[in-house]
Amino acid sequence: MGDLLPSYMDGLTSEESNQAVEEHLEECETCRAYFQAMKGAVASERYVEKSKEEIKKEIHPLKKIERETRKRIVIAVFAVLLTVGILGTLYESLYGTGTQASAEDVKIACSKIGDFVTIEFLPTDDSYYIEIWGGAYSTDENGKETYEWNKIQPVKWRTKPFETRNKTGAHWGFQFLDEDTIVDQNGETIQLTGEESLEIEFAGESKVVKIAELYTEEGRETLER
Numbered sequence: 001m002g003d004l005l006p007s008y009m010d011g012l013t014s015e016e017s018n019q020a021v022e023e024h025l026e027e028c029e030t031c032r033a034y035f036q037a038m039k040g041a042v043a044s045e046r047y048v049e050k051s052k053e054e055i056k057k058e059i060h061p062l063k064k065i066e067r068e069t070r071k072r073i074v075i076a077v078f079a080v081l082l083t084v085g086i087l088g089t090l091y092e093s094l095y096g097t098g099t100q101a102s103a104e105d106v107k108i109a110c111s112k113i114g115d116f117v118t119i120e121f122l123p124t125d126d127s128y129y130i131e132i133w134g135g136a137y138s139t140d141e142n143g144k145e146t147y148e149w150n151k152i153q154p155v156k157w158r159t160k161p162f163e164t165r166n167k168t169g170a171h172w173g174f175q176f177l178d179e180d181t182i183v184d185q186n187g188e189t190i191q192l193t194g195e196e197s198l199e200i201e202f203a204g205e206s207k208v209v210k211i212a213e214l215y216t217e218e219g220r221e222t223l224e225r
Contacts, residue, residue, distance in 0.1 A: 098131065127158060132171070150197065
């Protein structure tokens with residue numbers, strides 16, 4: 001009879017067999033206890049399976065939320081990096097690159113104190129400052145390196161936000177030993193012939209002045225105009 005109990009429990013036996021099993025269970029305490037134990041084991045197994053399914057159903061939406069959250073985080077990080085890159089590029093283009101100044105961008109002041117003539121280049125707009133790029137190193141046939149200082153270029157840079165600059169302009173100059181002799185920026189003494197000139201390269205135009213003329217007040221005033 002014990003062999004029939006599993007089939008009976010699963011509803012696989014005929015009506016006659018069912019009746020016979022039920023009558024036997026009423027009379028046999030051992031089989032009845034065995035049957036009850038089987039029912040308990042099957043119920044526990046079904047409960048475990050049901051719990052697994054319920055857990056899967058609960059975890060599935062959580063996994064979906066986790067995937068969506070991870071996706072949003074990745075998108076947010078990418079957006080932040082892209083924004084920082086764009087702002088960095090914009091900042092560099094606005095404040096990290098100088099441009100050749102025009103004559104209208106610069107006010108020139110020329111003064112002579114003692115033996116030294118100083119040319120000052122000041123911005124006409126407070127939103128930028130001026131630097132002087134000039135000269136170039138060249139090597140002669142004897143291998144001597146010389147700094148050619150008589151060709152300069154004013155360059156304007158935007159003033160960076162929150163930046164305090166003590167100096168907004170730039171200077172260029174040299175020393176006169178007398179009206180016909182100067183000391184250049186290489187520290188060499190040059191005897192002027194009257195043909196030596198200083199070329200200031202602005203955007204779209206150049207201003208050329210004879211160096212010997214800067215010895216006189218009239219010549220300096222000519223440069224300032």
